[in-house]
Amino acid sequence: MTRYLLKRIFYMILTLFIVATVTFFLMKMMPGSPYANEAKMTMTQRHIMDQQYGLNKPVWQQYLIYIFGMLHGDFGTSFQYSNQPVSALIGARLGASVQLGLQALILGVVVGVIIGAIAAMKQGTWADSTATVFSIIGKSVPNFVLAVLLQYYIGLKLGWFPIAGWGQFSQTILPTIALAVGPLAETARFIRTSMVDTLSSDYIELGKAKGLSRMEVIRKHAMRNSLIPLVTLIGPYAVALMTGSMVIENIFNVPGIGEQFVKSILTNDYPTIMGITMVYCFGLVVVLLITDIVYGLIDPRIRLDESEA
Amino acid sequence: MKLTKLFAAGATALASAAVLAACGNNNSSSSANKKTLNWEESAEIPTMDLSKAIDATSFNQLNNVMEGLYRLGKNSKVENGVASKTQVSKDGKTWTFTLRNSKWSDGTPVTAKDFVYSWRRTVDPKTASQYSYLFEGIHNADKITAGKAAVNTLGVKAEGNNKLVVSLDKRIPYFKLLMGFPLFFPQQEKAVEKYGSKYGTASKYMVYNGPFKQTGWTGSNLSWNLKKNNNYWDKNAVKLDTIHYSVQKTPSTAYNLYQSNKIDAVALDAQQTKNLKHQNGFTLRPGSSTFYLQYNQKNKNLQNANLRRAISLSINRKALTNALGGANKPASSLTSTGLTKVEGQDFADKTKDTDYSQYNPAKAKKLFAQALKELGTKSVSFTILSDDTDAGQKTTETLQSQIEETLKGAKVSVQNLPFKTRLSRSTAGNFDIVVTGWGADFADPISFDDLFTSKNAQNNGKWANSEYDKLIAASKAATNDESRFNDLVKAEKILLKDQGITPLYYQTTAWLVRPSVKGIVYNAAGANYNFKGAYVSGN
Numbered sequence: 001m002t003r004y005l006l007k008r009i010f011y012m013i014l015t016l017f018i019v020a021t022v023t024f025f026l027m028k029m030m031p032g033s034p035y036a037n038e039a040k041m042t043m044t045q046r047h048i049m050d051q052q053y054g055l056n057k058p059v060w061q062q063y064l065i066y067i068f069g070m071l072h073g074d075f076g077t078s079f080q081y082s083n084q085p086v087s088a089l090i091g092a093r094l095g096a097s098v099q100l101g102l103q104a105l106i107l108g109v110v111v112g113v114i115i116g117a118i119a120a121m122k123q124g125t126w127a128d129s130t131a132t133v134f135s136i137i138g139k140s141v142p143n144f145v146l147a148v149l150l151q152y153y154i155g156l157k158l159g160w161f162p163i164a165g166w167g168q169f170s171q172t173i174l175p176t177i178a179l180a181v182g183p184l185a186e187t188a189r190f191i192r193t194s195m196v197d198t199l200s201s202d203y204i205e206l207g208k209a210k211g212l213s214r215m216e217v218i219r220k221h222a223m224r225n226s227l228i229p230l231v232t233l234i235g236p237y238a239v240a241l242m243t244g245s246m247v248i249e250n251i252f253n254v255p256g257i258g259e260q261f262v263k264s265i266l267t268n269d270y271p272t273i274m275g276i277t278m279v280y281c282f283g284l285v286v287v288l289l290i291t292d293i294v295y296g297l298i299d300p301r302i303r304l305d306e307s308e309a
Numbered sequence: 310m311k312l313t314k315l316f317a318a319g320a321t322a323l324a325s326a327a328v329l330a331a332c333g334n335n336n337s338s339s340s341a342n343k344k345t346l347n348w349e350e351s352a353e354i355p356t357m358d359l360s361k362a363i364d365a366t367s368f369n370q371l372n373n374v375m376e377g378l379y380r381l382g383k384n385s386k387v388e389n390g391v392a393s394k395t396q397v398s399k400d401g402k403t404w405t406f407t408l409r410n411s412k413w414s415d416g417t418p419v420t421a422k423d424f425v426y427s428w429r430r431t432v433d434p435k436t437a438s439q440y441s442y443l444f445e446g447i448h449n450a451d452k453i454t455a456g457k458a459a460v461n462t463l464g465v466k467a468e469g470n471n472k473l474v475v476s477l478d479k480r481i482p483y484f485k486l487l488m489g490f491p492l493f494f495p496q497q498e499k500a501v502e503k504y505g506s507k508y509g510t511a512s513k514y515m516v517y518n519g520p521f522k523q524t525g526w527t528g529s530n531l532s533w534n535l536k537k538n539n540n541y542w543d544k545n546a547v548k549l550d551t552i553h554y555s556v557q558k559t560p561s562t563a564y565n566l567y568q569s570n571k572i573d574a575v576a577l578d579a580q581q582t583k584n585l586k587h588q589n590g591f592t593l594r595p596g597s598s599t600f601y602l603q604y605n606q607k608n609k610n611l612q613n614a615n616l617r618r619a620i621s622l623s624i625n626r627k628a629l630t631n632a633l634g635g636a637n638k639p640a641s642s643l644t645s646t647g648l649t650k651v652e653g654q655d656f657a658d659k660t661k662d663t664d665y666s667q668y669n670p671a672k673a674k675k676l677f678a679q680a681l682k683e684l685g686t687k688s689v690s691f692t693i694l695s696d697d698t699d700a701g702q703k704t705t706e707t708l709q710s711q712i713e714e715t716l717k718g719a720k721v722s723v724q725n726l727p728f729k730t731r732l733s734r735s736t737a738g739n740f741d742i743v744v745t746g747w748g749a750d751f752a753d754p755i756s757f758d759d760l761f762t763s764k765n766a767q768n769n770g771k772w773a774n775s776e777y778d779k780l781i782a783a784s785k786a787a788t789n790d791e792s793r794f795n796d797l798v799k800a801e802k803i804l805l806k807d808q809g810i811t812p813l814y815y816q817t818t819a820w821l822v823r824p825s826v827k828g829i830v831y832n833a834a835g836a837n838y839n840f841k842g843a844y845v846s847g848n
Contacts, residue, residue: 031730031734036355036439037440040442040750041442041766042442042766045441045454048456049437052437080355081510081528082358082509083358083361083506083509083510092528092530148561155565163562163566163571165555251562253555255530259558266727
């Protein structure tokens, strides 16, 4: 296990390094300068500015300087936000995105599992059909459409929850629901299919034959086995929810990281682009690692380290 | 598996959500307070360091928490700020300002040295100000920004605490307007030194001398407050206690908040502008921006003035602004409307070109035939370049269909690129026709007319006309406003007659502002908002 972990961590670092390198050079290929007032500056002025920011150096030198800084935990200072260190900028913004993403993930998966399980147990009844219709709608309606509807009807017309903003828990509810519906629908469909399969397998029949009650069979055997494949889904959900909530963040005025990222690309804010890319990338590799470990723990058939097999 | 636990956790989360939500609902409706204004900004504040500010959000903040020699009132009218008296030498090159006794928010006096320090800091190449070009004309400013002269050679000096003397290399007709622009406001050396690289990166790393003080801005957050500054010299004129700002990026959200009384003003998008036109509080805010076409003079066909005229005459600007939606206005001059008034008349009305900058398909066809004859060809083709924004795409689509419909034999292709890419193409002269927008920094037509002198860096198409250059130079040397504005009008008429550029539309934004909010000063150019005398009246 330790050897496996060390190996995985080595690959993680390698991945991060490659991503940093590729991003850096791709980014340098984008036309234009990082100066927001570029349209009004003369060439002479730009040269002076380039000198101030070290942008007149050859790209490979800039690259070495950047990598060296990053190794010391220095992501540089933002161009859009004058004098703000990128690490502070990300730090201030990441929290909201992570909180929103986690809340949506928990809500989506928990409710999704419940609905999926009920649908599977009541297979073929009105409950099943309702769940299916709900899932299809949930999966096919884009979350920003839902967000606007929730905001208008629940926020403005009914006034149950704040229309927008961040800081109080009540303000997180509507964006959480809007974000959660996609994973919720997907989880529900997934669990239903997986559980219907499990319910028709031999060992369930055996359990019933042994005289176990229906609830016991479902709780001890069917549910447990249906949940295993879900672990593979949760990893990508987590990443997608934390990184992909840009539109929802904008609609509900959530001070998240998604919009910062897009803005930094549009304005050629090099240090911020690199910083956020690396944070995303780090989040992704860590989540993948955790998923693999958890997968191995809950399903003994999967071995993490071949040498132990 | 611990499914029961998972259920339990989920149930707890949902239950607590419901409880907390119920709590959260109780504290609402802050706009009941008449001394509070809830305003929206379209973007986060990039910086409060005035030497580094470059955008509307920062300038709007600075204009309300700081004060320069002057403060710009309604219609960019110059009113005394920190300066109580101004003396100008006969040649217009030496300005002596007498400063009133006023204080920073920390209680220390605002002195002439604070201005000297601030100006030197901005032009210092080490500060890397992107706006330092506005100092051009102040003695030695250009040399200093280029690193060719010492910072202390800048033409500004303090004589005692209350006298500021500025020497110019040449007369600057719009100098007073500049003094009302945040870039020329004072900075306290003690604060800049104390906070170092943190200066201007959060509310607490600043010191203020304007009508308000900022609180609660942490660097990139989406809401903050301006509180009345009790150390402000004219605090009795300040009526509001608090301006609560929130950043609104989605127009529908902002409008929902407006309807539920959470904010008092909202900028409208194209659809909302159409729907809410007759709503009480509908307000048009002219920007100081004009959008126009630049023609690349290296393109053989586009060198032909009649072709350029034909293109301009085939553009139905009313239909274009309809396609764009919103409140934009068809343009027939380079200088934007609402920028400045000369003898009671909008400058843009004086330069308005009815010959070639308005839709006239019959005339367009005639001139197009003539152009083809002069060029010795049966057809011309060119590409129109613009941004890949919604507005950029609608503009190119509309122009393409309008021009091809009127001018049979013109083959128009379009290209929409991201802003930065489009900009580098423009600068490199790598285009046939490019859609460009320009916003004036101060309320004077020279900020537009200077663009198309033959050597100007912004003249991307390299249109050149010696008479135009002469008139612009003459306007800068003119000693009275009348002859100066005459020169500028003449120059702009030459530009439009030749269609060196083709005006398309003036940018205007529609807002809903709660009718009970009064006394706001809005100016199209420079820092837009001045809330010094704003108040909320009772119903």
